[in-house]
Amino acid sequence: MPRLTDTRHRMLRTAASLMRRQGYAATGWRQVVAESATPWGSQAHHFPGGKEQLAAEAVALAGAGYERMLRGVLAGRHPAEAVAWWTEAAAVGLQQSGWADGCPVATVALETAHTSDALAASCSSAFASWTVALADAMREHGAPAEQADRLAMVVLAAIEGALLLARARRDPAPLLVVGNELRDLLLAKMPPSAADE
DSSP: OOOOOHHHHHHHHHHHHHHHHHOSTTOOHHHHHHHHTOOTTHHHHHOTTHHHHHHHHHHHHHHHHHHHHHHHHHTTSOHHHHHHHHHHHHHHHHHHTTSOOOOTTHHHHHHHTTTOHHHHHHHHHHHHHHHHHHHHHHHHTTOOHHHHHHHHHHHHHHHHHHHHHHHHHTOSHHHHHHHHHHHHHHHHHSOOOGGGO
16 A cells, blocks of 8 residues: 555545445545545545545555454453454444444445455455454464464354344344354363463
8 A cells, every 4th residue: 555645544544434334335535535624636646546446445444453453452362352342342333333333344345345356355355364363363372273264264254244233233232142152162162271361
């Protein structure tokens, strides 16, 4: 990704937030420019590849931010406790946003992955980085590499599905149920050691 100027960064953060809430098609240039408080013409200067370039870079930025958050949550915690915390925090955040702010990548992926190679690649890369973060933490807590990779995919798929159900139902229950079940699964696969106490 090119070096971020303040204007460029504001536009990317704004686009990521808008697309998370309303999707790719509903997010227009005028809204991005207005809400990022940047001059008209910035879009052509910073994103000569058009809206697709803006969206792909916004997804990458949001994905990297989420990966940092996830690694921070996993640091110093058993993965089972980190995953339970993650689902509880997601449930609170989703409710507080009026059921609008789900996953920072899924809304774009569901809408565009079948039509845009660039957006599919950006979404896939973000999801892959989260899977690696989860698998790294599981290996640190004794899971063999192949098992850690499989469990990380199960965790991410379950949480993404729970986010979708919670948004559709306007009910945090799917996230809380999935969080508790994943916690039990991970504790069974990776019993805590003395270091986790």
